[in-house]
Amino acid sequence: MQESIKNRKTEWEESVLNKVLQKFPERKETFTTGSDKPVERLYLPQEESKGDYLEKLGFPGEYPYTRGVQPTMYRGRLWTMRQYAGFGTAEESNERYKYLLDQGQTGLSIAFDLPTQIGYDSDDPVSMGEVGKVGVAIDSLKDMEILFSGIPLDKVSTSMTINAPAAILLAMYIAVAEKQGVTRDRIRGTIQNDILKEYIARGTYIFPPAPSMRLINNTFEFCSKEVPKWNTISISGYHIREAGSTAVQEIAFTIADGIEYVRNAMSTGLDVDQFAGRLSFFFNAHNDLFEEAAKYRAARRIWARIMKEKFSARKEKSMMMRFHTQTAGSTLTAQQPDNNVIRVTIQTLAAVLGGTQSLHTNSKDEALALPTEDSVRVALRTQQIVAHESGAANTVDPLAGSYFVEQMTDEIEKEALEYIEKIEKMGGMVRAIEAGYVQKEIQDSAYRYQKAVEKGERIVVGVNKFTVEEEEPRGLLKVDPALRDVQIKKIEEIKDSRDGSKVEAALAALKRGAADESVNLMPLILDAVHAYATLGEITGVLREEFGEYRESIVL
Amino acid sequence: MERKTRIEIAKPGLDGHDRGAKYIARALKDAGYEVIYTGIRQTPESIVATAIQEDVDFVGLSLLSGAHNELFPRVVELLKTEGAEDIIVFGGGVIPEEDIEPLTKKGIQAIFRPGTPISAVIDFIESKKKTTAA
Amino acid sequence: MEIVKGIVAGNIRSIARAVSIVENNMEGKEELLDELHTHTGNAVVWGITGPPGAGKSTLADRLIQKERSEGKKVAVIAVDPSSPFTGGSLLGDRLRMQTHATDPGVFIRSMASRGHLGGISTAAFDAVKIFDAAGYDTIMVETIGVGQTEVEIIELSDIVMLVLVPGMGDEIQAMKAGVMEIGDIFVVNKSDREGAERLKAEVEYVLMISEKPKESPQKKICMTSARDNTGIDELHRILQTKHTEDLKSGFLEEKRKHRLNKELSNLFYLKTREFLEEQLSIGAQMDTWIEGIYKKEIKPYKFISEKMKELKKEYVKG
Structure with missing residues (x-):
């Protein structure tokens, strides 16, 4: 900080602030972000903030991409509005997709049921009670044909939340496209294909790490030659955050996962620039608007530097962190569910101010059951209002230069790098997972958070404060057990x-x-x-x- | 000496979201109980076998995938088949209000939904636990 | 006793109940154990110990698999520490053995290490007797190898496996004095890791310099990767050979008698203490005595010696 500002700050504290504080103490002794990072009363220009602007922030569409991966961001094209959907049979889901496309959605996002995600057919005994519940049930190519019937696969991009059996579902998608007469080089989309976070947080793993990593490499290699427009992995922090991590842990563990994938692919002889451009990321958007926006900015900067410095990537695309965002399911409350619309709005803003490439907004009733068509529409409208009415999409990286957001970006970057280094020292992410380290770190954060809510130190509106007696909404969407x-x-x-x-x-x-x-x-x-x-x-x-x-x- | 209350916390079905289950397990430990945690992807059969071998007083089931109507009652049924209907079953997770009554009728003695304070779970356990003295 | 019939018939519920009875020192415990006594002596007891994260539970899981493939019935007692503050415990060891949960030939029981009257080692050993009487061929007792209580538990086993992992080179130095001595088989787990060979060499060295020139059986070292299921066959073979050898050499009998000696001494101590407490109403008068000693009105040794005289007058007659 410049000397004059520093002096003025001391002056201001003595002459103005202290008097006020004596008379009117602040609401709390300390303020923290949603992830428990301390927040100061006032942020001022940082000491060296001017000198290293080019190095730390630079221009949008340029290394280190702190301000965004495209030069014009949403002035050029809005983010892809992509609602994750799928339930029941392929027929029912197909109808929902067509409805969403009619409503102005620009990409599909397929949710599969748990048996599909873990590679069991619907008739397997362990599938009891789970068929069609959290997504669509796919047992064979036949189901996939029905799922996309009447949807031209050269016109939409499709994101599939599938991990352990990702290679199989991708193969089915290719097969359906070719049956429609769409060659594999023309299809666009993403498979999540991120097994490490399954071990860490989401739990739909099948095979041990080594063969799982091989399958991932196989898709990288195959797609780089045959399906060039396909994003072969979506390295996901979303579920890590849902499991209760902090914002810092979310990006740190996700990037550490990314490092492992890159290292693994390179070890099989793939050139970094051959596959790195098709890596994409997936983050969570929580309620703490500024912390979240800073988080995305920090993540982009870290990734760009790692790709360039650690892996010697040469292509710009290999250094760009492109990511999808979903609003935080764990912040939705079963109590006063209408309040969730407001939460989702804030989270949408956070994702947009953070420069996301695509976004899923949760529906207000998701803490209770699968969303109804009406609530899905409101969720989509939330994005459309932010896009077309709020003005947030009119300039690139609107929060840049905020003393607060810049300092928060730096802090998150620093703390995330410390985690990444620690994991590298342990021998990489697979080792850290096998030792239970990452899981334990997340679990501890989740426990701290929940305790704070229980003690009322953290307020969740409608849950531990401002509660009302209420009737439960009826008419929730149910999947037929038959x-x-x-x-x-x-x-x-x-x-x-x-x-x-x-x-x-x-x-x-x-x-x-x-x-x-x-x-x-x-x-x-x-x-x-x-x-x-x-x-x-x-x-x-x-x-x-x-x-x-x-x-x-x-x- | 009072018999220690033992509680099994299990996740039936295929969903891997164990944040809630782990929280409950840890919070019950902190409340002084002996908690047996079995991890994710448990079948009703393995949950019941565990309950019996571990001689627990309670089985707490956590499920977020929506398969509760099938899987929760199955645990109660199997306990009955094994002659262990004295073991008290409770559940938690994303469970719609309208499912609670049918589940209670099928022998699940309490359902705790998101946002329930841990004290409610402890109160439930204290009100139901056996008070066999040594 | 009804429950004894159940146990001997192998009824799961009866066995589980009986373990709770010994764990909680509930009424009927002594009678129960006496009735079971004649039915015991057939099972082999393996102790598995080692630091947290060494892979003990996964190793136990693999050994269950091996024993099951030979048609043997297996019981596992997994001991985890409880919180010294709340007395609560979170027992998660069985998580890694859960694939065997529904196998009727496998019984897994978790135990918390604190809050047992008479100590966890007593409870664990009593549980071993119950499984033995119930017809389990192999009983594994798994515990973290730190602290006196854990060493005590492990001493109850016929064969002790000490599980070590690479990357804890310093710890082995610290361990060699205490826990190293109780190990019969040293399992270097996670053998795919860097440093596994070095660890093995280190263990060999420690054993070489500490081995007593007595005719006690040779200690063995085995490399495994429980996760990848490698080295398990060899470990299993070593376990079986050792059992046969110990049986033949009389070492097993010696060990089991040593165990009984410990158990009986322990019981004498416990019972005598209970008796004394009752006779001298220690509980009721302790505060007064302490007050006296604190205020220097009572001399501690003189006091004790008077008390003992009183006792002897009462009970030592003739």
């Missing part, structure tokens, strides 16, 4: 009508391929998918060969 029978019947039909010998041959070839680490499994999976082998059958073969991961947590 749905599993529908899916089971479909599986039976498929198994009767397909060429059994073809399936057997394809699965046998896949098994052989799985045993040989040098084989890229994507073409073999595509063959199996085309033969209408079910997801459970394909995963089953891989389970036999790869084994299964077991939870590794420290309590």
Whole structure:
């Protein structure tokens, strides 16, 4: 800070501030962000803030991308409004997608049910009660054909929240597109494909780390040659945050995951610039507006520097952190659910002020059940209002230069780098996960937060303050429990009508391929998918060969 | 000497969101109970086998995927089959109001929804726990 | 006793209840254990100990698998520390063995280490007896190898596995004096990690310089990766061979008698103490005595010696 400002600050504190404080003490002794970072009363220009502007902030669309990955940001094109949806059968979800596209949504985001995410068919005993619940049930290519029927896959971009069996679902998507006459080089979309955060926070893993990382590499390599417009991974902090991490931990652990993926891909001989441009990220948007905006800015800067300095990326695209954002499900309250609309609005602003590339806004009733069509519309309208009415999209990185936001950006960057370094010292993210370190750090943050809410130190409106007696809303969306029978019947039909010998041959070839680490499994999976082998059958073969991961947590 | 109250905290079904389950487990530990945590992806069968082997007084189930109507009652049923209907089952998670009554009727003795303070869970346990003296 | 019939018949509920009875020192415990006594002596007891994060539970999981493949019934007692402040505990070891939860030939029981009258080692050993009487062929007792109580528990085993992992080179120096002595088999787990070979060499060195020239059995070292299921076959083979050898050499009998000696001494001590407390109404008068000693009105040794005289007058007759 410049000397004159520093002196004036002391003067101001003595002559003005202290008098006021004596008469009117502040509401709290200390103020903190949503993630428990201390917040000062007043931020002033930092000492060296002018000299290193170019180095730390620079221009949008230029290294280190602190101010955004495109030169014009939303003045050029608004972010992609992409609502995550899917439930029940492929038929029902197909209807919802068509509705969303009619409402002005610009991309699809597919939610799969848990059996699909963990590679079980609907008729597997462990699927009991779960079929079609948190997303659509996909058992074979047949379901995927229904899911996208009447939706031209050369016109939409599709994001699929699928991880452990991502390669299989991608293969199904390619197969459907080709059946529509859309060649694989023209399809656009994303598979989440981020297994590390499954071990850390989300829990839909199947295989141990080593074969899982191989499958990821296989998709990287395959797509770089055959599906060039496909984002092969969405490295996700979203679920880490939902599990209770702080903002700093969210970006630190996500970037540490990213480092592991890059290192792993490079170790198989891929050139960094061959795949890094297709890496994308996925973050959470919480209520603390300024902390969140600073978080995104810090994350971009860290990633750019790591890609350039650590991995010697040369292409600009390899250094750009492009990310999708979803508003925070964990902030939604079952109490006074209308209040959630306001929370989502703040979170939308945070994501937009932080320069997101696409956004999903949660619906107000999601703390209770799956969202209804009405509440999904309000959620989408929230984005549209921020885009077209708030003015936040009219200039690039509007919060830049705020003393507060810049200092917050620097602090988050510093603290995140400390975590990243620690994990590197432990031998990388896989090691840190196996030791239970990352899980424990998140768990401790979650515990602290929840205790603070319980003690009333942190106010959640409508939950621990400003409560009312209220009637629960009725008419929530329910998935028909008989749905599993529908899916089971479909599986039976498929198994009767397909060429059994073809399936057997394809699965046998896949098994052989799985045993040989040098084989890229994507073409073999595509063959199996085309033969209408079910997801459970394909995963089953891989389970036999790869084994299964077991939870590794420290309590 | 009073018999220590033992509680199994388990996640039936396939969802991996264990933030709530871990919080409850830890908070109950801090409240002085013996908590047995079984982790995610448990079947009703494994939950019941655990409850019996561990001789617990309570089984707490946490589920966010919406499969509670199928899986919670199944745990109660299996306990009955094993002659362990004295073990008290409670649940938590994203559970709509309208599901609570049917679940209670099927033998789940309490449902705690998001936003419930931990003291409510402790009060429930204290009101139901056995007071067998040694 | 009804419960004894249940246990001997292998009824899960009865076994579980009985473990609670010994754990909580509930009424009927002594009778129960006496009735079970004749049914015991058939099981092999393995102790698994080592620092947190060494992979003990995963190793136990793999050994269960091996034993099951041979048709043996297995019980595991997993001991975790409880909070010294609240007395509560969060027992999560069985998480790593949970795939065996529904196997009727496997019984897993978690125990918290504090809050047991008579100590956890007594409770754990009593539980071993229950599983033994119930027909479990192999009983594994798993605990963190720190502190006196854990060492005591482990001493109850026929064979002790000490699980170590690379990356804790300094700790091994600290451990060699205490815990190293109780290990029969040294398991270097996570053998794929850097430093595993070095750790093995270090253990070998420590054993070489500390081995007593007595005819006690040779200590073994085994490299495993419980996670990847490697080295488990060898470890299992070592366990079996050692058992056969110890049986033949009489070492097992010696060890078990040593265990009984400990147990009986412990019981004598406990019971005598209870008796004394009752006879001298220690509980009721302690405060008065302390007050006296604090104010220098009573000399502690003189006081004790008078008290003992009183006692002897009462009970030592003839």
